[in-house]
Amino acid sequence: MARQGSDSGGVSTAPRxxxxxxxxDLGPATRLADDRAGASEPLxxxxxxxxxxxxxxxxxxxxxxxxxxxxxxxxxxQSTELWLRVAVEASQEAVWQMRSGEVGPGELLIHQAADAIxxxxxxxxxxxxxxxxxxxxxxxxLGTGSGAQSPGWVSVGRxxxxxxxxxxxLCAERGVSVAELYRWRADQPIYRLAERMLDWxxxxxxxxxxxxxxxxxxxxxxxxxxxxxxxxxxxxxTAHRYFPGLWAVRTAxxxxxxASLGGTA
Numbered sequence: 001m002a003r004q005g006s007d008s009g010g011v012s013t014a015p016r017x018x019x020x021x022x023x024x025d026l027g028p029a030t031r032l033a034d035d036r037a038g039a040s041e042p043l044x045x046x047x048x049x050x051x052x053x054x055x056x057x058x059x060x061x062x063x064x065x066x067x068x069x070x071x072x073x074x075x076x077x078q079s080t081e082l083w084l085r086v087a088v089e090a091s092q093e094a095v096w097q098m099r100s101g102e103v104g105p106g107e108l109l110i111h112q113a114a115d116a117i118x119x120x121x122x123x124x125x126x127x128x129x130x131x132x133x134x135x136x137x138x139x140x141x142l143g144t145g146s147g148a149q150s151p152g153w154v155s156v157g158r159x160x161x162x163x164x165x166x167x168x169x170l171c172a173e174r175g176v177s178v179a180e181l182y183r184w185r186a187d188q189p190i191y192r193l194a195e196r197m198l199d200w201x202x203x204x205x206x207x208x209x210x211x212x213x214x215x216x217x218x219x220x221x222x223x224x225x226x227x228x229x230x231x232x233x234x235x236x237x238t239a240h241r242y243f244p245g246l247w248a249v250r251t252a253x254x255x256x257x258x259a260s261l262g263g264t265a
Contacts, residue, residue: 058074058078059071059074059075059078060074066137066138066140066141067134067137067138068134069129069130069131069134069138070138070141072126072129072130073130073135073138076123076124076126076127077147077150079123080120080123080150080152081150081151081152083116083117083119083120083123083152084116084117084120084150084152084153084155084156085152086112086113086116087112087113087114087116087117087120087152087156088113088152088155088156088159090109090110090112090113090116091109091110091113091156091159091160091162091163091200092159092162093109094106094109094110094113094163094166095159095162095163095166097109098163098166098167098169098170098193099166099169099170101170101173103170103189103190103192103193104189106193107189107192107193107196110163110193110196110197110199110200111196111199113200114196114199114200114202114203115203117156117200117203117204117207118203118206120207121203121206121207121210124207124210124211124214127214127217127218128217130218132218132219135218135219146229147211148229156204160200160201160204160242161242163197163200163242163243164242164243167193167194167197167243170190170193171190174190176190178194178245178246178249179249179252179253181194181249182194182249182250182252182253183252183253194246197243197246198243198246198247200242201241201242201243201246201247204242205238205240205241208234208237208238208240209238211234212231212234212235212237212238215231215234216231216234219231221235
């Protein structure tokens, strides 16, 4: 297996130490069972509930990796999908709460979703440990696979539109426009809900910016991605907002624009 050099980021041909006397990679499930030999019942109960054996079997085995950092690459993306599941389910429940007129519960759920998205952004720090040389070794395995195909991010886009619609409906039912909300009703629960939605939108925008920089750092700003899309397109996506009305209303309030903004879109 190729191994990344510790000083130059290059690839070393040094053999990987065998994981068993016969040089056989026993796999994560077997190794974990060996590590837990003699462990207490509470530890076994934890591993069963968390399905740790299955979880650690979802990555390419060490003996089959194109590069040692393929583990880092897979774990970062797999954990992203898990956190996005948390974000999407919390957002979906927030939509339901808002459609039911429940402002407080909706605010808390959107806050949770935004924090989950921020967690995903924080994980991008790990890609600083992935050199362009290492990624070049792994890249052929992706084929035409791309982050644009991420089920989690596709779901985030869908639920973002649903959040905007639910908020607009809530404002209409209460007879308040976004402009009125920000000018006169900053002490109201619905104002706090709007601010949490802005947190959600900001969290997505910050991830997009960091993701673009990660891609540019790995393959260069002028490179073409695995689906034939230039990396520079990611930079343009950073300007997208799911709730543009919540951003634009600030101009109306601070600058005194006569614009009447009635919704998030």
